[in-house]
Amino acid sequence: MRFKYVGQSIPRVDAFEKVTGTAKYVTDMFFPGMLYAAVLRSPYPHAKIKKLDVSKAKELKGVRAVVTAKECPYKQGIYLVDRPIFATDRVRYVGEPVAAVAADSLDIAMKALDLIEVEYEPLPAVFDPLESMKGEILIHPDLASYDRLPIYNIEPEKNVFHHHKTRKGDVDKVFEEAKERDDVVIVEGEYTLPQIYHAPLEPHGAIAFYDFEGKLTVWSSAQSPHTLRHLISYAFKIPHHKVRVIAPYVGGGFGGKAGINMEGIVIALAMQVPGKHIKLIYSREEDIMATVVRQGMYAKVRAAVTKDGKFLAWEQMMAFDGGAYAEYGTNVVRAAGYTTPGPYYVPNIKVDSYGVYTNHLVGGAFRGFGHGELHWAVERHIDKIAQELGMDPLELRMKNLLKPGLTNAMGQKMHDHSGNVEACLKKAAELIEYEKPSEQPKDPKKKRGKGIAALVKAPAMPTNAASSVIIKFHEDATVTLQVSIQEIGQGFNTAIAQMAADALHIPVEKIKVVTPIDTDTNPYEWQTVASRALWTVGNALYRAAEDALNQIKNIASQVLGVAPYNLEVEDDRVYIKYDPETYIPLKDIVMGYTYPDGHAIGGPVIGRGSFVPERLTNLDPETGQGNAAAEWTFGAEAAEVEVDTETGEIKVLKLVGVFDAGRVVNPMLARGQIIGGMVQGMGPAVFEQITYDKDGRPLTISFTDYKIPTIADIPEEMEADFVETHEATSAFGVRGIAEHPMISVPPAIAAAIYNAIGVNINDLPITPDKILKALKEKGE
């Protein structure tokens, strides 16, 4: 393929709309006679519902519908169907929906909530995954009876919604033999991180409309319109063709708006009052408490390493704090399980990754999908090994990289095209000037240091996660591209327009990506998740473009009397390759060709292409061996920090991210993903966390209490760079980078802190009190 637009930093195609305030989000939509919804939520982390009486609420003037589990007894769940839309016999987290009201105004709906009478009987609750695994308090006593995909392995007596196992080689044998070997050390460590919140600036929102013949339309701030439709269809038992999801621009998702979320509430209300639009926009408090958050994690690692720095065996147990319902957590736990120990080759690997129910907020998908968590443990542990061996941590990493010819934890062999983590590390080391120690400030209380960490992530997706593309030519040879990846800020619509322009050999200005996504008209797409969009849709697009070009050439072939393979499409014409001056304007072909005497041939050109990942398999449930990953993105990140040893305050001075992106489609937008992702990674490294009071009530339910980085918090310097190893499984040579920049920022910062002050912090976030405590323990 000839690349004219791919590789260029063209401005975003959604730019004009977004700087003029005309870009529409769900919250900006209004319909005549629309009703407003409000939700009554559980104040307890775990309780029985003894009594629920909505009769007084129903009588309030202006109230049009009240729903509870009685009217809406349905459950939802993407991989494991465990989450009731409204709590039935019990509530399992603070914030769980118990009832909802639709009224003429939000004020009336809120007043009606006060009139609903609920009597709870508090139950003992459990908030720690390790505690929960003891099974003394069962959060889902009926777990064994829930519908689920068979690839997930529940352990109901332990509150475990998925237990992923990796068994490669023979870890036990290596540890046993190591006892007798004096050239091998065994290093153990424990690492934790708390739940964190996505914090998209646009809170979750949806509008539902149910008509009198049973057709449902839902406008939603959704990352996965088609999967949302599928899950609605499943939960509410409505056929797919009667469910229409329309998804306007999404004001930030980061995984939290994938799948189905709060839509069920507003759908249940709409079904009570056919013919009325019902709007529900979450408040910030509701968005934090009652959507999904990133799961917390406890990890225990044991590694056998030769004294000259070769990894022999790696054993890692991870217990994820999944909160009250499994959500995407099932697959987060699985992806973390099969990726450990990240971008390193280890011949013997044993991983147990558990998704554990607790009475915390519901855990779900979050940018990085388990990889921020697993790499926190792996990268911190490698630093610990380096310290025990007295070896430079970068040198230790370099000795153990997952290079072509070697196998990962699933037994998949890496190829030359699979990505180059070594080049990423080298570039990141150059950019942070790793060899040069930090210049120390004049103030002796302030210490500076540098750290580096690597990462790998493949799209975590079902083996059959499909994409499709429709290319429609119009009378003037302009094109609309129908594709159902959501523009959530990542720049997909711009990048795919560039790729389409190159695939079709027409100017990018002649292409419009259709928005909003409408499942009634747009072709199927699994989801806007997993950093897979340009890779998977690119492949479908390539086929759609070939299809369209073949149609054009077939028509032109008849008109010009030459074989289709002797024709080429370029800009506004189709011409004979060996006689470029003989051509037909594209606009005379794309609706079919009409001869001077009036008779016509061909017809409108519509290109169709679809793609499903090739050669993926389920994993063996006992060993985790198989092909779960279609392609990988490797990367490396580095940080320089300054620590105030008197206050414990950490200042991140510089962040660097280098990723093997394959061919970079739009360098300006790709850089935006890296910088934005690194800052989103810095938050949980140094301050972000969801905290609870002793009774399990979340405390961080506003932007004042849940602090995210502001413009005043960003490092003085941030650099993004690329390695471009052509990805052979992509028609365009591309792979994703959207999630990756967030992943290894915390371990890079932790390494820099060690380099600065010689203490290891293994529990996120690295707050000043932890620094001061560690310094005190060290005797300083």
Next chain:
Amino acid sequence: MVIKFTINGDEMEVDVKPNETLLDVLRNKLFVTGPKEGCGNGECGACTVIYNGKPMNSCLILAPEADGAEIFTVEGLTKDGKLHPIQEAFIEENAFQCGFCTPGFLMSAKALLERNPNPSKEEIVEALSGNLCRCTGYDTIIKAVKKAAEKMGARS
């Protein structure tokens, strides 16, 4: 009660309740949806409008207080179909991704550049520290405001 104000130069009359916020009135009564509600508590800046010349969180202004006010929103930036230099600079520097916080940033930036045509980096950071963005990491926003200052300086 009925209040009068101007929005982007247009005079408006609207019946408001005492407990309604200016943001509610703009969005839900006048369908001026450029200003966004990100928190409703003055913590995120997505609802920033220029209110009598100053950038303010419109979610913190009670509607009756706005009687007689001059209000400027993102909808007023484009003149005769031409982008304002701040809008151009935000596009050229890739200073937004999802776009939800962008109307607020544009208002804070415009108010800054009106009172300080040549702000330092520190002044930009201070002026925009009440606006949250979860996508960009902010560095391109700082660059865009600097670039807008240059463009506006060159044009005045």
